[in-house]
Amino acid sequence: MKARWFGVLTTMGLLILWIAISGLRLTPELFLPSPARVIGSLWINWPDIVYDTAATGGRALLGFAAGSMLGLGLGVLMSWNRLWFGFLDVVVESVRPVPAVAAIPFMILWLGPTLLAQLLLITLSCGCVVAVDVYIAITTVNPLMVRAAQCLGASRSALYREVLLPIIVPRLSGLRIAAALSFAITVAAEFAGAQWSLGGLIMRARRSLDTETIMLAMLIVGVLARATDLTIRSILRRLSRWAEPTTLALYGLERREHLS
Amino acid sequence: MQLRISHLSKSFQANAILSDVSFETNDTEFVAIVGPSGCGKTTMLSIIAGFENATSGSVSLDGRLLSSAGSDRLMIFQDSALFPHLTTRENIEFGLKHKGMTSHHRRQLACSALDAVGLGPFLHYFPFQLSGGMRKLVEIVRATILTNPAPLLLCDEALGQLDALTRAHTQDVIQRLWMESPRTVLWVTHDLEEACYCADRIIVMSPRPGTVTAELTIPFPRPRDSMLRTSVELQVLRRRLFDLLDAAEPDESERRPA
Numbered sequence: 236m237k238a239r240w241f242g243v244l245t246t247m248g249l250l251i252l253w254i255a256i257s258g259l260r261l262t263p264e265l266f267l268p269s270p271a272r273v274i275g276s277l278w279i280n281w282p283d284i285v286y287d288t289a290a291t292g293g294r295a296l297l298g299f300a301a302g303s304m305l306g307l308g309l310g311v312l313m314s315w316n317r318l319w320f321g322f323l324d325v326v327v328e329s330v331r332p333v334p335a336v337a338a339i340p341f342m343i344l345w346l347g348p349t350l351l352a353q354l355l356l357i358t359l360s361c362g363c364v365v366a367v368d369v370y371i372a373i374t375t376v377n378p379l380m381v382r383a384a385q386c387l388g389a390s391r392s393a394l395y396r397e398v399l400l401p402i403i404v405p406r407l408s409g410l411r412i413a414a415a416l417s418f419a420i421t422v423a424a425e426f427a428g429a430q431w432s433l434g435g436l437i438m439r440a441r442r443s444l445d446t447e448t449i450m451l452a453m454l455i456v457g458v459l460a461r462a463t464d465l466t467i468r469s470i471l472r473r474l475s476r477w478a479e480p481t482t483l484a485l486y487g488l489e490r491r492e493h494l495s
Numbered sequence: 496m497q498l499r500i501s502h503l504s505k506s507f508q509a510n511a512i513l514s515d516v517s518f519e520t521n522d523t524e525f526v527a528i529v530g531p532s533g534c535g536k537t538t539m540l541s542i543i544a545g546f547e548n549a550t551s552g553s554v555s556l557d558g559r560l561l562s563s564a565g566s567d568r569l570m571i572f573q574d575s576a577l578f579p580h581l582t583t584r585e586n587i588e589f590g591l592k593h594k595g596m597t598s599h600h601r602r603q604l605a606c607s608a609l610d611a612v613g614l615g616p617f618l619h620y621f622p623f624q625l626s627g628g629m630r631k632l633v634e635i636v637r638a639t640i641l642t643n644p645a646p647l648l649l650c651d652e653a654l655g656q657l658d659a660l661t662r663a664h665t666q667d668v669i670q671r672l673w674m675e676s677p678r679t680v681l682w683v684t685h686d687l688e689e690a691c692y693c694a695d696r697i698i699v700m701s702p703r704p705g706t707v708t709a710e711l712t713i714p715f716p717r718p719r720d721s722m723l724r725t726s727v728e729l730q731v732l733r734r735r736l737f738d739l740l741d742a743a744e745p746d747e748s749e750r751r752p753a
Contacts, residue, residue: 379572379576380578382570386569389593404580478580
């Protein structure tokens with residue numbers, strides 16, 4: 236597909252730009268370390284970095300998974316009836332806009348600089364994003380679907396399980412937003428106490444002005460987040476094979492496999 | 496199933512939509528309802544289905560008073576209400592599944608029902624891959640496959656979006672399915688020929704606020720075939736129906752802008 240090659244082209248372009256700027260010594264080495272030095276840092280630190288990457292990736296994915304489940308539950312409850320909506324809307328909508336980073340001091344105060352504190356932070360932030368997304372997606376499903384399911388004898392829980400939840404899958408863009416958010420919050424939470432992690436690595440490198448290691452950690456987070464996003468997209472696409480080809484697909488921007 | 500509508504009225508704020516509608520249907524009767532646009536036919540079906548509440552009056556089915564939606568009534572809408580994420584066969588099986596039928600049994604039933612209307616090859620298609628006529632047919636099969644007891648079928652302009660040829664074909668399929676497994680049908684339509692061709696009895700409604708102004712019994716024996724469509728007898732009936740609707744229409748001078 237053409238779109239994929241454009242992606243490769245963009246990556247190559249950015250890489251060349253980076254090499255050019257650092258190679259021509261337009262900026263001091265400290266401000267923009269060259270790709271060679273970043274690779275050099277990986278060469279020296281790789282045993283630590285493998286561990287740090289696994290720790291950060293695990294934290295982010297675990298928090299994202301827990302947050303998605305929480306968000307799914309909250310979104311379903313909010314759409315279930317007005318009572319639940321009344322209870323939860325105010326909580327979700329007030330937690331969501333507050334930057335999770337602002338709550339880090341409290342988390343550490345209550346739970347210490349522990350894995351639990353970090354996971355809780357990621358889970359809550361992702362949960363609120365997914366909750367709003369699920370709630371909006373459910374409440375904007377064509378009402379004929381609900382009526383048809385009622386007429387055909389589906390119970391309330393069957394309506395959700397067999398009709399509403401499968402129908403909203405193609406529209407769950409909130410999952411992708413939450414996944415990206417989980418990496419941002421993971422790194423921020425790691426600054427405040429997880430020594431052996433990519434966030435911790437950045438903090439350690441900062442003390443010695445080791446900018447190539449900082450750059451390396453940033454790149455690794457970017458790659459992890461990108462891989463997560465691609466995985467989510469491919470899962471959503473697989474679960475959406477029934478959906479009508481979108482306008483984007485007509486222009487060849489979104490790949491969709493269809494039966495016929 | 497015997498449906499009894501008595502003194503049904505509905506208004507939204509000060510707007511009266513239905514006023515004192517009363518009629519009954521016999522068991523396994525095919526009743527068409529015609530009336531000018533905006534006379535409250537859709538509202539009436541929604542109340543019978545239990546999607547909306549009446550302002551006053553009552554609806555009862557076999558003597559039971561109805562208040563909320565239930566699986567003893569089934570509505571077919573003008574727009575497609577097929578589940579987009581289920582294949583043709585899964586859509587057909589949906590109602591059977593929730594009646595507690597085993598997966599093997601319902602699969603057999605669905606496949607033979609689809610074969611009977613020529614949709615056998617489209618078993619594994621998703622709704623978006625079917626034409627409008629096919630989608631309607633699937634929806635009709637999804638409703639008529641339910642028997643023992645067969646739910647009351649409420650159709651709101653069900654064939655309204657089909658072209659004339661597909662519509663005629665679908666009417667014939669509906670007649671066949673109805674004769675194979677008889678059930679009570681309320682068939683709302685704008686198409687007077689369709690009403691005369693399909694129904695045992697036609698109920699004529701007045702402009703808003705809608706009420707029953709006339710009833711017409713259709714004498715044609717079944718099975719009816721397409722020769723009947725162009726027959727003088729049907730056209731005479733259609734003319735009478737048109738006159739009844741026209742008579743109910745207020746004069747141009749009295750009519751308020753729509």
